[in-house]
Amino acid sequence: MADTAIVDVDGTLVDTNYHHALAWFRAFRRFDITKPVWEIHRAIGMGGDQIVAHLAGSQVERQLGDDLRAASGEQFAELIDEVRPFAGAHDLLADVRDRGFRIVLASSGKQHDIEHMLDLLDARGLADAWTTSSDVEATKPAPDLLEVALAKVDGAGAVMIGDSTWDCLAAGKLGIPTLAVRTGGFSVDELTDAGAAMVCANLVEMRDRLDETPLAAAD
Template identity: 55%
Template sequence: MPEPTIAVLDVDGTLVDTNYQHALAWYRALRSLGETFPLWRIHRLIGMGGDQLVSALGGDEVEQRIGDEARDRWVGEFDELIGEISPLPGARDLLLAVKDRGHRLVLASSGKPQHVDAFVDLLDARGIADAITTSEDAEQTKPAPDLLQVALQKLGASQDTASVLVGDSVWDVEAAKNAGMPAICVRSGGFGDDELRDAGAVGIHDTPGDLAAALDGTPLA
């Protein structure tokens, strides 16, 4: 592929360590509404849009009965945990390494704007990113490609502009595939290497820092 000019980096779970807090917040929100699901099942869906998670977990009947209320309660539960969240090792180093190579950088998240703001501040990334997305920017969530397409649009780029996604879940990889982008993954999403490769990941690294150190061997060289 041509050398990418736009790097789209997932924030939640890829740059900041949020996946287990998200799983716990969903567990508590659903349990408060009388629906208890094993945490491991919830964790396997983290990275999928919250508008799809309830039905994926409990079926259409659960979604219709409590979906909207569960999402509202999830926000409150996650707010209680947000103070525990930290950047993943080398996350800011990765942002700087991408920019040092001349690429444009989008921090892409389908999270609530107030959560994304908190994460960007944790990364001290406002002066690094060329654009930032939140849940208010896309009509459909991952694995739909909308968020990644919006990321390109925010830079005035066309959909065939060379670009690459960095994510942490199979949902990221599938969204990238649907957007026509290659995807590089870090392991913080908790998915196996075989799952990420089967989904289409072109590279897998332990942490953002490890990816930063190996960047010359990736599509973001």
């Protein structure tokens, strides 16, 4: 039985996917590489260690990977003050906690970014733990981030809440069911094909449907 909710942050709790897509577009352009923004968006949800090779190939990763990640971070820092939480984000976390679950916020971002998001969500009193990219060698779609998240609270089992196909794929590798929201810009078919057990339009709908999910009540 699940005793832990592992909750993705970017695109799930806070409206950042398109900010990240634009940051990566500008980072690539800094090195005279042009990747269509729609292609970049399809990769958002992967960690920075994965996305460069995925979008531009292994040679670009070898030559420019660290520089591109640094540039993307700089570009995102210029946009972070525009980021807002999704409606219902704080209340969903509070409801899940009230039902007896531990909560781990699973972010593949940097420490200063997750600290900012915690304050934006007023979630420091709700989350039992959180992750950053420094906790793992490989981020989503590798399952490492979820393994660390569960270990941080000594959880026996988990349910994933996420917005991207990469969340679903990572969770599926550990046999963890994913409850997905469409706020990251992925379609119902894309999310279900990637393994989502349920897809909601947004967090408000998910909160209303918690009794239909493994997060109805902790064992």
